[in-house]
Amino acid sequence: QDNLASLLGKLKELLKNQDGHQFPVTNTLSCTSVKAMGTLASCPTGMTATGCSCGFACGSWNVQNENVCHCLCPVIDWTAARCCKLA
């Protein structure tokens, strides 16, 4: 219904969220690193892998399921995932 009362009700709700910064607006790219022994390193829940680093100088990797770094060289001691999300 589009009468004035319902509009103002929605407006009040909108402005309340706006004032309380609960509006679903994101404004920062937040990243962290996760390092693990072996060939796999998993990002925390809600984060996606933007890049991977591997032990033994290895630069060959892929990303599984968008959030797990997998180093591909025959000998790997550690794997690190660079993980990002909007916050």
Add this chain to the structure above:
Amino acid sequence: QDNLASLLGKLKELLKNQDGHQFPVTNTLSCTSVKAMGTLASCPTGMTATGCSCGFACGSWNVQNENVCHCLCPVIDWTAARCCKLA
């Protein structure tokens, strides 16, 4: 014009978009990988490269035009781009 009618007209439009989730608000970082033979791998349109992976263990690369991964080692069999966008 700032009379009540025009304000409410704009408000209705604003709330309509708000309800339909058409407000230009982004809330997810979405990434994917693209692998190609050779030394270059291009991100899909609208995505930017956040990191690159190279065959033969190579960790030397650069990004061309913000969306193409270029592996720099003398011998490279494949190149992979990690590509992200807001969605």
Add this chain to the structure above:
Amino acid sequence: QDNLASLLGKLKELLKNQDGHQFPVTNTLSCTSVKAMGTLASCPTGMTATGCSCGFACGSWNVQNENVCHCLCPVIDWTAARCCKLA
């Protein structure tokens, strides 16, 4: 105060910002690369490192303070940071 005048005042302000694109809405992931001699490369202020590239084919690196790439191989001539932010 929630009377009509104050609501409409807030509404006018909201719509003005909306029209002028000053609403705090982000809609692009913007990335750039920074290359430096040695083992460290720093992202510009306000950007975070999403991945790193190293000279001499090295694929082992970490990120310091979320915005500095650090290549970890014994011999490194250059380091490059892939840096991103919302814009």
